[in-house]
Amino acid sequence: MSYKVFQLEPWHFIVATVMFYILTVIISEVRMKQMPLASAETNLIELNGIKFEDDNIRFVFFHDSNSILCRKMRFNIEQLVDNEPDIIYFYSIDISKYPKAFYEHNVSGIPNILVFKGNREIKRIMGIVSYENLKMIVQTLKEDV
Amino acid sequence: MKRAYAFLKENLFALLFTVSGIIIAYIYWVNWGMYYGTLPLSSECWVNCTYGGLIGGLLGSNLARHNEQLQKQKNKHA
Numbered sequence: 001m002s003y004k005v006f007q008l009e010p011w012h013f014i015v016a017t018v019m020f021y022i023l024t025v026i027i028s029e030v031r032m033k034q035m036p037l038a039s040a041e042t043n044l045i046e047l048n049g050i051k052f053e054d055d056n057i058r059f060v061f062f063h064d065s066n067s068i069l070c071r072k073m074r075f076n077i078e079q080l081v082d083n084e085p086d087i088i089y090f091y092s093i094d095i096s097k098y099p100k101a102f103y104e105h106n107v108s109g110i111p112n113i114l115v116f117k118g119n120r121e122i123k124r125i126m127g128i129v130s131y132e133n134l135k136m137i138v139q140t141l142k143e144d145v
Numbered sequence: 146m147k148r149a150y151a152f153l154k155e156n157l158f159a160l161l162f163t164v165s166g167i168i169i170a171y172i173y174w175v176n177w178g179m180y181y182g183t184l185p186l187s188s189e190c191w192v193n194c195t196y197g198g199l200i201g202g203l204l205g206s207n208l209a210r211h212n213e214q215l216q217k218q219k220n221k222h223a
Contacts, residue, residue: 003148005148005155006152007156009206010206013159013199014203020196025185027185028186031186125182127182127184127187127188128188133179133182136179137180
């Protein structure tokens with residue numbers, strides 16, 4: 001008995017890509033709504049500029065205290081700091097109070113985390129990153145540097 | 146079983162490229178994608194790998210189609 005074999009065509013992949021994009025937009029919006037907000041007061045060490053004296057790795061979180069997105073990202077960071085207080089140095093700069101550092105380091109938008117080794121920037125973490133990813137990034141950077 | 150084998154044989158190029166796309170996307174995610182969360186779910190591993198697989202599949206199926214057309218032309222001239 002002969003049968004027709006299904007053949008994958010380029011348009012199948014194009015349709016699947018478009019559908020997948022729509023799906024990611026929907027899922028991300030739902031997730032974003034479910035993400036808890038950090039408290040108004042941050043427990044991260046607030047800086048007004050960047051100048052470190054030793055060669056340790058430090059994470060500087062650029063945020064705006066009035067932005068909801070930043071507060072959601074701050075929740076993830078604070079969770080990480082609370083769970084693993086011994087391994088990371090996390091600082092924050094509120095750009096609504098101290099905009100100078102934002103322009104000095106060419107930060108393209110907020111929320112944004114700049115990773116420093118001493119005073120040298122080695123990496124940027126842009127936008128909203130989940131707690132799991134953040135944990136993995138911190139571990140990778142700690143091992144690499 | 147025969148059907149599955151026929152499907153694999155017929156779409157070998159597309160499937161191989163899909164798998165390669167997933168692997169490349171995973172490498173991309175580990176080195177760069179993980180740090181980039183500005184687009185919807187763009188820092189998630191499964192999203193990066195799915196896009197990689199889809200783009201790989203698109204390239205593979207296009208290439209397979211192109212090969213088929215070349216083969217047909219050769220057969221015509223022969």
